[in-house]
Amino acid sequence: MAADPLSRVFSALADPTRRDMVARLAVADATVNELAEPYDVTVQAVSKHLKVLQDAGLVSRTREAQRRPVHLEAEVFDLMTRWIERYRRQAEERYRRLDDLLRSMPDGTEPTPPPQTGAPT
Amino acid sequence: MAADPLSRVFSALADPTRRDMVARLAVADATVNELAEPYDVTVQAVSKHLKVLQDAGLVSRTREAQRRPVHLEAEVFDLMTRWIERYRRQAEERYRRLDDLLRSMPDGTEPTPPPQTGAPT
DNA sequence: ACTGTTGTCAACCGGTAGGTTAAATAGCAG
DNA sequence: CTGCTATTTAACCTACCGGTTGACAACAGT
Structure with a gap:
């Protein structure tokens, strides 16, 4: 099973059945049956x-008599949203700067773009 | 291969190596090597x-001489964000209403809510 | 016309994911 | 204690996933 939390969440939601369960649990808690x-x-x-x-932290279970109602834990969503927004923003920023760059030099000179970086997680 | 787009995107990002690639592509286009x-x-x-x-629509390739630079397509992120936000909101709305319910009846009467779990005592 | 670089395709392999059936566990009702 | 209901665990099967090696296609440079 995937070690890091982000992989677990993305992987958990990669299945349509599981996404559907999450959708239904957003409406109300439910038992397994x-x-x-x-x-x-x-x-x-x-x-x-x-x-x-x-395991992905998306739901929790509480013992109630012989039933075990499933409850949606919405906080984990933030983990994904933060990851997504981070790189979306970064990509958009790139486009903005590229636009500026193109606009600022109609002669087509290459201004030696910034050196490459290592990648974060 | 997963049929629906959402599954493809989530599945694609479930792998740490692929997430790292996306992270690097957010900074700059790059070749396979x-x-x-x-x-x-x-x-x-x-x-x-x-x-x-x-296949998940997260990157595109453009032929440039013998190289094939990879380019990040950020729009697909919206697909995920919309899905996530939808159910996050729905879940939060549930909590809000539960709060209201609890606040509105300090006498402890049960107003027969939908045949749900977790009836407060 | 060769040679080296860049990238893909095909075949194979071990591990894991998602499904099944069958058996085990836990709690409630007689 | 016995039985009924709800749920998990165990064992198993198949298919896919991520990795490998090896062969191949496309193009640049000399």
Whole structure:
């Protein structure tokens, strides 16, 4: 199983069934059997999906009598949003600067662009 | 290969190496060999990663002499952000309403909410 | 016309993801 | 204690994923 949290979250949401579960859990908590009902897979398969979501920190389970309601934990979304926004912004900034650059030299001279960088995580 | 775009994007970003490539491409376009340099995998492996990113719509390639610079396409990020924000908001709305509910009945009467779990005592 | 560089394609391999069935665990109702 | 319901665990199977090596295509430079 993927070591880093970001990989776990992205990987968890890469499955349509799991995304659908998240969508339904955003509306209301639900038990495993309730969650399994709409899909034509076994309850065990759904239980596995739930484990993936839980390992990704997307859901939590609380013991309530013999049932174990599943609850959506929305905070983890921030992890993704922050990652995405970071690079989206960076890319947009690039375009902006490229625009400026092109506008500032209609003669086509190459002004030796900044040196390459190493990559962050 | 995953049919729906959302699965493809999430799946593509579930790999740390691919996320790192995206991070570097946010800074500047790069060729396959340049991209491969920091990692201790073969160029072929990187080429495969690139194909995944491309199928997800995250990068595009433009033919330039014998090189094929890779370019980050940031628009696809919106697809994810929209999905995430939608359910995050929905979940937060749920909490808000639950708060209101609890605040609105200090007598402890149960107004028969939807046949839900977690009935407060 | 060769040679070197850049990149892809094909075949293969080990590991893991997602599904199944069958058995085990946990709690509630008689 | 027995049985019913809800859920997880175990064992297994198949398919895909990420990596490899080896061969090949396209182009630049000499």
